[in-house]
Amino acid sequence: MTTRRLFAIGAGITWFGLALGMALTILNVYPPVDIPPNSLGENSDGLAGLFGRVVDSLSYFTNLSNLLVAVVLTMLARNPERRGAVWSAVRMDSLVMISITGLIYAIVLALDAQVEGLDIIVNAMKHYIVPAMTVLLWLLLGPRRQLTFGSVFTALVIPIAWAGYTLIRGEFIAAYPYGFLNVVAYGLPAVVVNIAGVAALGIVLGLLFWGIDRLLGSRQQA
Numbered sequence: 001m002t003t004r005r006l007f008a009i010g011a012g013i014t015w016f017g018l019a020l021g022m023a024l025t026i027l028n029v030y031p032p033v034d035i036p037p038n039s040l041g042e043n044s045d046g047l048a049g050l051f052g053r054v055v056d057s058l059s060y061f062t063n064l065s066n067l068l069v070a071v072v073l074t075m076l077a078r079n080p081e082r083r084g085a086v087w088s089a090v091r092m093d094s095l096v097m098i099s100i101t102g103l104i105y106a107i108v109l110a111l112d113a114q115v116e117g118l119d120i121i122v123n124a125m126k127h128y129i130v131p132a133m134t135v136l137l138w139l140l141l142g143p144r145r146q147l148t149f150g151s152v153f154t155a156l157v158i159p160i161a162w163a164g165y166t167l168i169r170g171e172f173i174a175a176y177p178y179g180f181l182n183v184v185a186y187g188l189p190a191v192v193v194n195i196a197g198v199a200a201l202g203i204v205l206g207l208l209f210w211g212i213d214r215l216l217g218s219r220q221q222a
Contacts, residue, residue, distance in 0.1 A: 003141050004077050010137050011073035017125035018066055020118065025057045026050060030119050038184040040175050059169065060177045062105070064162055065097035066126050069134050080143050088151035093158050095138060095147075096205045100159075100198065102131030108180070138209075144217035152206035156199060163195050 024030060028049070032041045040056040043049030057063055072094040075082065082091075105113075105127040115123045167183065170176045174184055180194045 003080055003143075006137065006141060007073050007080065008077035010133055011070055011077055013125070013133065014066055014070040014073060014130050017122055017130060018063065018070060021063070021122040021126065022054070022057065024119055024122065025053050028053060030116055032114055034114065036179065038175050038182050039179070040177050042175075056177075059166065061097070061159075061162060062101050062126050064158075065094075065101045066130055068158070069094045069098050069130060073134075073137070076143075080141075083146065085148075085150070085154070088146055088148045089154040089157065091146050092151040092155040092206055092209065095135065095209050096155055096202045097159060098131045098134045099205050100202060102127055103201075104198070109178070139212075139216075142213075142216070144213055147210050147213045149210055152203060152210055155206055156202060159199065159202060167191070 028043075028045055031045070035041045040059065043052035043056065068090070072091060110127075113123065163181075166176060166181055167188075170181070170183055176182045176184075179185070181191055183191050186194075
């Protein structure tokens with residue numbers, strides 16, 4: 001099986017998880033029944049709450065990271081040998097952000113998650129299958145030398161922009177997608193510290209991916 005085909009399969013799996021999750025959101029199949037104060041998710045049933053449900057769904061870091069992975073894997077399926085500073089940042093972002101999604105969900109969020117029915121499949125795909133698959137495909141297929149040292153830091157642009165959007169939106173609607181970002185409950189200084197901690201984790205992961213990429217690239221050339 002060719003490298004491009006494997007990337008295409010990975011992209012298809014990721015797009016399927018996103019599409020199924022969005023379908024459940026649009027149809028409001030499993031409305032949350034126990035929403036902590038100042039959390040996203042309180043929208044009207046039917047068409048009246050459709051826009052709010054979709055915007056809320058797209059406001060989660062989980063969906064943003066999965067969407068980025070889907071786009072990156074699709075682009076790799078078309079041309080695995082892409083290069084350039086922007087591509088390096090985006091490629092690094094796909095690895096770092098989806099890894100953060102998997103790690104934070106498993107360590108912090110999984111115990112309080114409300115999942116049932118088909119949402120169990122969506123949840124498993126977005127938080128476990130896609131993160132593991134993305135890193136595994138990168139380890140096995142590369143391509144090598146697409147990650148640069150600079151991309152460890154330029155890859156922070158998208159997550160920081162998301163954090164800024166989340167805080168600004170939260171200021172208007174008094175609701176936040178994750179408890180550790182809840183300014184109402186914990187105050188802005190504590191939330192900024194939490195964001196800095198996640199950013200530091202992203203830098204550590206980025207350095208790890210860059211180092212492994214350099215090592216594997218050197219072995220390929222030897």
